[in-house]
Amino acid sequence: MLLTLTTTPQPARPFPATDLGFLLHKHPERVLERELPFGRATVFYPEATPEVCTAALLLEVDPVALSRTTRPGEGAPLEPYVNDRPYAAGSFLAVALRDAFGTAMTGRSKDRQDLADTPLPLVAELPCVAARGPEGLPERLFGPLGYAVEAEPIPLDPLFPEWGERPYVRLRVSGTVRLRDLLAHLYVLLPVLDGRKHYYLNETEVEKLLRHGAGWLDTHPERDLITGRFLRFRELVRQAEAAFTPAVPEEEGPEEEEAPRDPRPRLHDARLDRVAEVLKASGAARVLDLGCGEGKLLRRLLEVGQFRELVGVDVSGRALEMAADRLHLKERPELAQRVRLLHGSLAYRDTRLHGFDAAALVEVIEHLEPHHLDALTANVFGDARPRTVVVTTPNREYNAVFGADAGMRHADHRFEWTRAEFRVWAEAAASEYGYAVGFEDVGEVHADYGPVTQMAVFAKDDP
Template sequence: MTLTADATADFTDSTDLGYLLHKHPDKVQTFGLSVGSATVLYPEAGQESTCVALLLDVDPVQLGRTQPRYSSSEFALGRYVNDRPYAGASMLAVALSRVFKQAMSGVCTARPELPELPLNLTINLPSVPCRGGSELATELFGPLGWTVQAVPRALDEQIPDWGDSIYIDLTLTGRATVSVALRQLYVLLPVLDDVKHYWVGEEEADKLVRAAGDWLAEHPHITLITERYLKHRRELVASVVERLVPDADRSEPMPRDPSLGELRATAVLGELKAAGAKSIVDLGCGEGRLLRELFADNGFEKIVGVDVSARALDSAQRRLRLADLPDRQRARIELLQSSATYRDSRLVGFDAMVLMEVIEHVDPDRLAALQRSVFREARAATVVVTTPNSEYNQLYDGMAAGAFRHPDHRFEFTRAQFREWANATADDGGYDVRYASVGPVDDAHGAPTQMAVFTRREDAV
């Protein structure tokens, strides 16, 4: 992985950046790390402009030996085959702190006046994992004074229909001291990734306060930053917030209107409870938003999350913190890789199955296969399906006529089309079906989300 920083200075010679970084522009220097090596070099060094590059070379074998046992991997060789050698995240942050330790601390014995001088900086990281979309990079770095350009990287440039990956090409442009810029990168790179490759304890909370104590308290996303940096360990997050904002008002925040996603999850949970379901399959669980709500309710005794994407299941595992759960709680939930359009005997015998915002991601000519696998093979007593109502789309500002809400949607039903599909599906599978609306209802266009609840008939074969 590579990081480059271009600097222009108000002082006489921009090569003075070498003094700040304690790395001479005429040399190529390599430093050993526990998981590989880091090389510092200067592609350009002149009076008006200087560019420094940090190249991190990760040894996957060494990484596998040093990675702690509690780290989760999506397959057996996950310790050795992963994105760590190529993506700028927590390992790059550690390399910054080791290679530029004095610069990060604002120490320059040879030129003590330099650390306090701001530079015009352009920092580029060509491959950064950003779990939360490219907008998250702007939300994190923008309030710190950076102009942010975050360009999503395609999952496969040869197959554009696959869409974007979680990686972005990140460029930051702004004016800051080298110390401030390095400390902000050190904190926010692992926050973008929402992953750390090492154990997080009280010492890590102290590091966060030291590195970000001068700006984190005023950041609008202080909670998100501390939660992700500290791997969602609540006691550590609370201690950092208390230290940074000791006099903060701890009263209850002003209530806000729930999002459509929250309304949708609440509606689905209500239907599952009304049906008396104890064992649930969340088919197309994605990164685990509904799974988290299901798992929080001890009335659901067995929960299975299913998705075709191994990456989504990995995110769900981290969101649920399954590796940290006691065995008894861990036994309540299971994650499986499978497809909604294929028969899977592991999904048979459950009280309920949920397809929340799933069917619109299936090609229309594959819907029949989904109907067969869900309603004729798995045959849960209750099946809950939600999907967008395309008639409501014209109420969204800036949405073009005929556009879908998500680039991966293959279609979006009108209310009449959804009922026609659901009625035929119920008749074919031996179910009764009823309908409900989720979200604010417009007199002419209905609600943004439409829901069908299928109940298997007792006499169904």
């Protein structure tokens, strides 16, 4: 994959174009090669004159080397070897960009600091960019930053245009901007366009986003979309959102009356309240909250004396800290005999989850990669084997109520099921592991599209 950066002097800024080398800290007459964990990056200048200077970053990704680090169960047998990683710009190129031009991204230049601080006429071109997402995504991301954006779709096969297009474009963005800003925009927005980062995401990604998004992301009209696709996981998104400027509500005019409050509970609260009711009706005394997040369901269950032991499990350590604060576990040491919070993943067997009466998975399964769902099913129903299991998940059909382009309801969702798809999974799990299963609508129900949330309640008679 290839990225080129081009500048040309203008009368208002009469500098030699080759000064781009001082800003990038790469001499136009030299070729730089860097070995990366996933391939090789090369920086060179295909054109370097006082009138026009172009720096190129060429990244050669080795899919065979990548396949050796693929975890078991990920992808089809040929997928690690046959994919778009060597050709379509995305997170691999963003990593190579930071590696090659890291000093330039700080805005420092020993010999041309005045030029580094000056907006310059710059053009970035990429012959193939992965642009998975809503139509017009490149324009929505780069346009508000002041760039002229040209995104030409790439057909599946130029000889057969009727076959349609793949999610790739030839991308050209141009504008008068500081080099450091252009590099930061590319570093953040290329993975956002792709929507599939190749490496493990943790809290350092939040720091990267806030650092490289400083001065522009907070006011970008697509801030939420950028944050969600860059970070992917809801806990990381929440951490980033805490650093943003909160929206200021518009002041009401003197003649405006206060709008009446909707007496109906919010969907989130209605869902948790209904799950708590089902767990109480099951007669359970020892309950697992699998994917407990910040502990909102646990807080409801704590109010019911019937529940003698409550255990929350989550893969996010930060979420468990927030749950401990929400439940006031430090201030109430007497709860230690009744409430425990465990760090763990439902993709793996966990003997700590044995022997419980009931388990709840509230809006959890859609956050798993599809290939991990079989493991979760086996671990919950086949290994932990609580008598009652309550599962809620969004109904994808209902998304039509939100608009034709609504997509999935959260950037961290890996899939969303229709009512039929949810029933197929639930009935198969019940049949394989000896449960009976019933279904219930939660929240608003549309005449054509069904409920906003769908719930399955699994029950078994044997202990």
